[in-house]
Amino acid sequence: MPGMKTLRRFTAVAIVAALALTGCGGGGAAPDAGGAGDIPDNQAFVEYRPAGDRYAIKVPEGWARSESGDTVTFTDKLNTITVALGARPTAPDAAAGTKDLADLSATTAGFTAGKVSTVDRKAGPALLVTYRADAPADPVTGKVVNDDVERYQFWQATSLLTVTLAGPHGADNVDPWRTVTDSVRWLP
Numbered sequence: 001m002p003g004m005k006t007l008r009r010f011t012a013v014a015i016v017a018a019l020a021l022t023g024c025g026g027g028g029a030a031p032d033a034g035g036a037g038d039i040p041d042n043q044a045f046v047e048y049r050p051a052g053d054r055y056a057i058k059v060p061e062g063w064a065r066s067e068s069g070d071t072v073t074f075t076d077k078l079n080t081i082t083v084a085l086g087a088r089p090t091a092p093d094a095a096a097g098t099k100d101l102a103d104l105s106a107t108t109a110g111f112t113a114g115k116v117s118t119v120d121r122k123a124g125p126a127l128l129v130t131y132r133a134d135a136p137a138d139p140v141t142g143k144v145v146n147d148d149v150e151r152y153q154f155w156q157a158t159s160l161l162t163v164t165l166a167g168p169h170g171a172d173n174v175d176p177w178r179t180v181t182d183s184v185r186w187l188p
Contacts, residue, residue, distance in 0.1 A: 037078040037145075037171030045179055048072070049187070050085070055161055057083060058183035060176065078135070078145060079167040081180060088160040092127040092153045094118070100129055100151075110134030110146045119152070123184040127153040132169060145169075150177060156186045 045058040048065075050072060063076040070085040097116035105111050114130030129151045137144050147166040154161040163184065165177045 035168075035171055037168035037173070039079060039167075039171075039173050039176040041175070043176060045183070047183070048074075048083075053187050054085060054159065055187055056183070056185045057163065058180060078171070079173065080135070080147075080165075082162075082164040082166075084162045084164075086160045086162065087158050088155060089158055091125075091155040092160070094127070097127050097129045097153075101131060104131060104133070108133045110144070114149075119181075121152070121154070121184060122182050123154050123186060124156070126181070126184075129153075133166070135166065135168075152181050152184075154184055154186075159186075161186075 039060065044061040046061045047056050048059050049056045050067075050070070059074045059081055060076060063074040063081070066073050066075075072083050074081040074083075094116050101113045101116065105113060108131075110133050112132040114132065116130075117128050118125050119128045120126075131149050131151075132146055133149055135145045135147045146169045148169050148171070149164065149166045151165075152163045154163070161184065163181060165173070165180065167173050
């Protein structure tokens with residue numbers, strides 16, 4: 001039947017076109033213009049204040065939030081921001097950061113030590129500890145991504161605010177992470 005051959009050809013062409021438009025089954029989403037884990041340049045940020053109003057920080061709008069005690073985590077796809085409020089009698093220094101790296105090396109999968117430094121942010125100086133670590137496995141695929149991690153420790157009086165930023169190794173998140181860490185404010 002000539003009509004049936006035409007129908008099969010049309011169906012095959014339609015399937016190929018549909019796969020091409022969806023990125024070979026990618027669900028119809030547009031391909032990411034940047035690398036895996038890159039936060040878009042046009043990302044909007046909103047201020048977050050925990051109960052008790054002890055600090056404020058800007059985080060990417062629309063990210064999922066989970067809270068446990070004095071720790072809050074924001075996630076979206078491959079990136080995570082964790083903010084934890086604790087107590088410490090003195091400001092953390094390079095020796096404390098070096099000890100943190102040693103402790104992490106014994107307990108963190110995929111760990112590669114980075115460096116310890118002090119950086120200036122609008123909330124004041126912060127201890128910065130960098131390293132690489134494996135993110136938790138994707139619950140659907142089981143795939144594990146090795147993350148670049150930046151951990152900032154801000155101190156005021158006896159309060160220690162730890163802001164941990166994690167995203168896939170090599171992702172270009174310099175500007176968004178700077179927006180987050182520059183937005184930290186201690187509240188009266």
